Amino acid sequence: MSQYDFLIVGAGLYGAAFARLATDKGFKCLVIDRRSHVAGNVYTENVNGINVHRYGAHIFHTSNKEVWEFANKFAEFNRYTNTVVANYKGEIYSMPFNMYTFNKMWGVVTPEEAAAKLAEQRALGAVEDPKNLEEQAISLIGPDIYNKLVKGYTEKQWGRKATELPAFIIKRLPVRLTYNNNYFNDDFQGIPVGGYTAWIENMLQGIEVRTNTDYAGNKDELSALADKVIYTGMIDEYYGYRFGNLEYRSLRFETEEMPDVDDYQGNAVINYTDAETPYTRIIEHKHFEFNTCKGTVVTREYPADWKPGDEPYYPVNNDKNNGLYAKYRELADNDGGVFFGGRLGKYKYNDMDDTIADAADDFRKITG
16 A cells, blocks of 8 residues: 655655645655755755855746745745846846847947847848748847857857757847846746755655655655656656657856855856857856855856766757657656656756746646
8 A cells, every 4th residue: 555645756846846735735745856965956055154056046036926925935035136247258248138238239328229220130130931040049139149149158058050959949039128137027036045955945844855765776666655656857767768868958067166255256147158168157156145255156057968877957849859758748648657747757948937837737637
């Protein structure tokens, strides 16, 4: 007889949110993770008084009030606003593209001047049916901004030329004719005070959690503990790569502690948009929480090709991989004992608010 209603494989945000929702409705859950810690890729670790985002920068933002209220049950959120800076060979630009960007790029001052210049730029590269990312991007914002702020960064991120990338990757580019530097347009935004790990730990309060537990190596034994498995790992791995590997992009991080430097770059995130700089961005973690302690910690983020054994970060949702995923999805739809959730289980990238909303929707579907 099963000991649990749900075995949840993965103690990241999706798994933690699902476990919390299920537990609050009276279901008994066991959460496992093969890592030594909970929180998945939003894991933060305190280093000399600074909460370091070990798997890349995460900023919580949403316009979904229900999700925001859920998130705030487990931590107080600060008033952090994401204001990204772009560095192109020493030239500093605001992101997203706004009046500061256009003033630096072209010397325009008013929204009317900026709109006219954007129209002129778009006309230079207007393509009715863009065949690749480069054509799509130039059609949206013109060659000047594309060449300085999009091309190099995107090619580093995806590991191939922009002319070889599908147009759909950039469906739109945010353009603002205001001096608003807030990267997001959402109603709510912030970072959990005390870091994301404490936030997830609070979400999992009162729920049995086992870390350092490898599901793949003990699949039958662990599955037998529960009526249903909620699996947040790679769907192709679960099925033994029966149809082949789904593709991902990975990341590599170089973190440097600087005890004698109180402020390295003056901003939490600076993107490096030229092709020559090998990393895509530098993160200075103390700025996420307005930390005034001595010293600082920075992380350089390098995109990388993914291979089995690496951490998969970004699904490569081209036609080939989407077709392959559809085959695995068909297997899953006919597999009554397991449900796939999260970005790896569903082979799609989600922001944190979408992940929580997805977990809530899935819980309602499963439990009726």
